[in-house]
Amino acid sequence: MKRLIILACLLIGLASQALGAGQTLRRGNGADPQTLDPGRAQGVPESNILRDLFEGLVTEDACGNLIPGVAQSWSASPDGLTYTFQLRPTARWSNGDPVTAHDFVFSLRRTVDPATGSLYGAILEPITNAREIVAGKAKPDTLGIEALDAHTLVIHLHRPAPFLPGILAHQAAFPVHPSTVVRYGLDFVKPGRLVSNGAYRLKDWVMQSHVLLERNAAYWDDAHTGFDAVRFEATEDIYSELKRFRAGELDITDTVPSMQIGWVKAHLGRALHIAPYLGVYYYGLNLTREPFDDNQALRLALALAIDRDILTSKILHGGEQPAYGFVPPMPGYHGATFPEARMNREERWQKARELYAQSGYSLQRPLEVELLYNTQSDHKILAVAVAQMWQQVLGVRVRLINQEWKVFLQTRQEKRDTQVFRAGWIGDYRDPETFLSILTSWHEMNDTGYASPTYDNALEKAMMEPDATKRFALLEQAERILLQDLPVIPLFFYSSKHLVNPDLGGYRDNIMDHHLSRWMARRKPTGQEAPICSPSS
Amino acid sequence: MLSLILRRLLQAIPTLFLLITISFAMVRAAPGGPFSTERALPPEVERALQARYHLDEPLPQQYLRYLGSVVRGDLGPSFRYEEYSVNDLIAQGIPVTARLGLFAMALALLVGIGLGIAAAWWHHSTVDRLFMLAAVTGISVPSFVLAPLFILLFAVLWHWLPAGGYAPGTIAPMVLPVLALALPQMAYIARLTRGAMLEVLRSPFIRTARAKGLGMRLILLRHALRPALIPVLSYAGPALAGLLSGSVVVEQIFGLPGIGRFFIQGALNRDYTLVMGVTILAGVVIILMNLLVDLAYMALDPRLGARG
Numbered sequence: 113m114k115r116l117i118i119l120a121c122l123l124i125g126l127a128s129q130a131l132g133a134g135q136t137l138r139r140g141n142g143a144d145p146q147t148l149d150p151g152r153a154q155g156v157p158e159s160n161i162l163r164d165l166f167e168g169l170v171t172e173d174a175c176g177n178l179i180p181g182v183a184q185s186w187s188a189s190p191d192g193l194t195y196t197f198q199l200r201p202t203a204r205w206s207n208g209d210p211v212t213a214h215d216f217v218f219s220l221r222r223t224v225d226p227a228t229g230s231l232y233g234a235i236l237e238p239i240t241n242a243r244e245i246v247a248g249k250a251k252p253d254t255l256g257i258e259a260l261d262a263h264t265l266v267i268h269l270h271r272p273a274p275f276l277p278g279i280l281a282h283q284a285a286f287p288v289h290p291s292t293v294v295r296y297g298l299d300f301v302k303p304g305r306l307v308s309n310g311a312y313r314l315k316d317w318v319m320q321s322h323v324l325l326e327r328n329a330a331y332w333d334d335a336h337t338g339f340d341a342v343r344f345e346a347t348e349d350i351y352s353e354l355k356r357f358r359a360g361e362l363d364i365t366d367t368v369p370s371m372q373i374g375w376v377k378a379h380l381g382r383a384l385h386i387a388p389y390l391g392v393y394y395y396g397l398n399l400t401r402e403p404f405d406d407n408q409a410l411r412l413a414l415a416l417a418i419d420r421d422i423l424t425s426k427i428l429h430g431g432e433q434p435a436y437g438f439v440p441p442m443p444g445y446h447g448a449t450f451p452e453a454r455m456n457r458e459e460r461w462q463k464a465r466e467l468y469a470q471s472g473y474s475l476q477r478p479l480e481v482e483l484l485y486n487t488q489s490d491h492k493i494l495a496v497a498v499a500q501m502w503q504q505v506l507g508v509r510v511r512l513i514n515q516e517w518k519v520f521l522q523t524r525q526e527k528r529d530t531q532v533f534r535a536g537w538i539g540d541y542r543d544p545e546t547f548l549s550i551l552t553s554w555h556e557m558n559d560t561g562y563a564s565p566t567y568d569n570a571l572e573k574a575m576m577e578p579d580a581t582k583r584f585a586l587l588e589q590a591e592r593i594l595l596q597d598l599p600v601i602p603l604f605f606y607s608s609k610h611l612v613n614p615d616l617g618g619y620r621d622n623i624m625d626h627h628l629s630r631w632m633a634r635r636k637p638t639g640q641e642a643p644i645c646s647p648s649s
Numbered sequence: 650m651l652s653l654i655l656r657r658l659l660q661a662i663p664t665l666f667l668l669i670t671i672s673f674a675m676v677r678a679a680p681g682g683p684f685s686t687e688r689a690l691p692p693e694v695e696r697a698l699q700a701r702y703h704l705d706e707p708l709p710q711q712y713l714r715y716l717g718s719v720v721r722g723d724l725g726p727s728f729r730y731e732e733y734s735v736n737d738l739i740a741q742g743i744p745v746t747a748r749l750g751l752f753a754m755a756l757a758l759l760v761g762i763g764l765g766i767a768a769a770w771w772h773h774s775t776v777d778r779l780f781m782l783a784a785v786t787g788i789s790v791p792s793f794v795l796a797p798l799f800i801l802l803f804a805v806l807w808h809w810l811p812a813g814g815y816a817p818g819t820i821a822p823m824v825l826p827v828l829a830l831a832l833p834q835m836a837y838i839a840r841l842t843r844g845a846m847l848e849v850l851r852s853p854f855i856r857t858a859r860a861k862g863l864g865m866r867l868i869l870l871r872h873a874l875r876p877a878l879i880p881v882l883s884y885a886g887p888a889l890a891g892l893l894s895g896s897v898v899v900e901q902i903f904g905l906p907g908i909g910r911f912f913i914q915g916a917l918n919r920d921y922t923l924v925m926g927v928t929i930l931a932g933v934v935i936i937l938m939n940l941l942v943d944l945a946y947m948a949l950d951p952r953l954g955a956r957g
Contacts, residue, residue, distance in 0.1 A: 144914070146730065146731075147730070147731055147732060149732075152731070154686065226691070226694045226697050227697050229694055229697050229698045229701065230694065231690060231694070233691070233694065234691060246693065246694070247691065247693055248693035298732045299732055301732055302732060318741070318815065318817070318906050319730060319733070319738060319741060319906055319911075320904075320907075320911060320914065321815040321904065322814070322815070345814060345904065346904065347904065349901055349902060349904070351797075352800075352812070352901075352902055352903070352904060355797070355800050355801070355804065355812045355813070356804075356811075356812045356813050356814065356904075358804075358805045358812075359800070359804040359805050359811065359812035361804075361812055361813070361814060516681075516917070517681075517917070518679075518680070518681025518682070518917070518918075518919055519680045519681045520681075521681060521686070522681045522682075522685055525689055535687075556688050556689040556690070557688045557689070
């Protein structure tokens, strides 16, 4: 009997070894992907997989910098309104077909076509007619994109957009294989049918478990692909993910539970990667009802009473940076901050109390306000801390309300019951516009009811500016107006947190938190790599 | 016997109809829709999606449409996995959950009944007390406590078994989930068996058997066990159906792609059809299990067969 047990354990051990090791990269990927259709995908887990499966005209290096993808080169006209792309003649689909300019025309038209049901059609807005097509006011074939020949693609813009290459590296602009899409409809994404043009192709998808990719031998740069296979595990239970990493079953985790950061730093320090992440965590204020409509002093008072250093260093301690502006730090852009940011804590509190009194509240007649957040432990702790700060500094009475995610979204979008609500935004591409635009009066993400013609115009002006330096200056001005009006209270800028197997080479922390598997390989004993990306990235 | 089965199946129809109606109403009453996202959809895109899923029709019409497709055995398209139907998802999840539940139940029954008999055999001895102490502990420690503990010991510390994940066709990833699911059941079954066994042992026909001079072992296994199994059985049937839902937690912790996980994710994502599909499935399984238990009763206790 005893021998039998030992034998069984041995067999099981062997089987579990065979599960993962070898030339397979095993990545924890958060939630199960919703779809693998680049035109319709929306979440971070989907994007991670799609960047391995597909390649846009532009792609990213290990540091998240934009580099030529299917397009080997491109040029912009002097007015910045026409881009011409030269496609690589060696680019191939996984079935061997050449990737052509016509494929991109087909795919981008498909993304903006409302019938496709894409959430990200709007990201292509700078392209001529994109906005009209998404709104159903123009036909998809009027989109400003044309193939001059199989390897020359021209994109026409209705306004300058120096960040266009960043958009083209987004999944919404990835190509899909036209004849497969026509033949199978939505079903073209199923294993066995999906034809892709990236470093990997789809081998299998077991829903709620994993997506398995294998090397795409037809890929033009296949010689430099490190791993033969990549397995994306659905790991929405973050504590189980941590255990699986500790058991050696994952090479990269999707995240690290913030409650465990201290323990992880002490015990898995070598594997822990914390880096700035292009995102902002903020509280939105509903400007369509009392008490925040028409009361800028009150909004500023609440913003000043929050001690962001305590939030980031004592509560989260996961590398988050206190936010006094709305746009996360990014190269070349000197974001605005609210002027009081430079004061010390006492001065800030003093100012907050003055503003509070000025807006008609006092200890005898305190402000009573509701703070709404979606059910999750980190949001709760932060809400409790902020409520405490408002209470302590100003005497505000805060009622905390939490709702399950989908209920929360509905409440927030209705703008009826909310007063203060939690929100966060991760940039789609590396440009201040992706943040500043969400508070314009016309944006779908603007749940504050903020509608300032001054702000809209300032941003509009920046959007029309062809010169990159002047454009950033104009964007900065727009951000200053935003921080003057304060429809939102920024709390901190996000950080990305991953556990990465120290034996994994080619993994680089970067602000986009994009990590294409093609850059990674099992580390050879020799050759030390620089662990951080250069600041220019 | 055949008439019993037929009668039960006919009774199941109104039950299922009620189940579908109530769950349809409840699912639709929940705030937040399948397409609510942080960035509100452009109106034209939302209209296209609503039309694709017939959500633009009046609710009664949607209900009838759904009822009609269920009768034809089609549980509809999934809202979250747009390219897949609920039938696809359930077909993928059932083998995982069924294997998990059946293995766990088999293990729980085998070991549980064995321990129960042993405890009854050595009634009031140290063995009995030890077993029962272990059983009480087993019942009070739920799966969601056992599972992380197992992972910590067997996967993180000793590296014997995987901490999670699923690979079709391999056994290793199923061992810990089955154990975590089986232990509480096992403990309960052991107590149940012991209690029933002791009661049977006090009944007159056992005294008669003893008076005939039969050996204790023969009495236990041939005469006492059969009647003692009846309470175990009436527990095991619903429990097996319960494992379908009990495995929700275990599947989540171990990352197994079973029905339970689809159910949770379906509810969170407002995947209307998926939630309803799994609910209907659970209803059908419970009805079938109860029928099976009744049939097994008849096999164990011939008196019931005469009446049924």
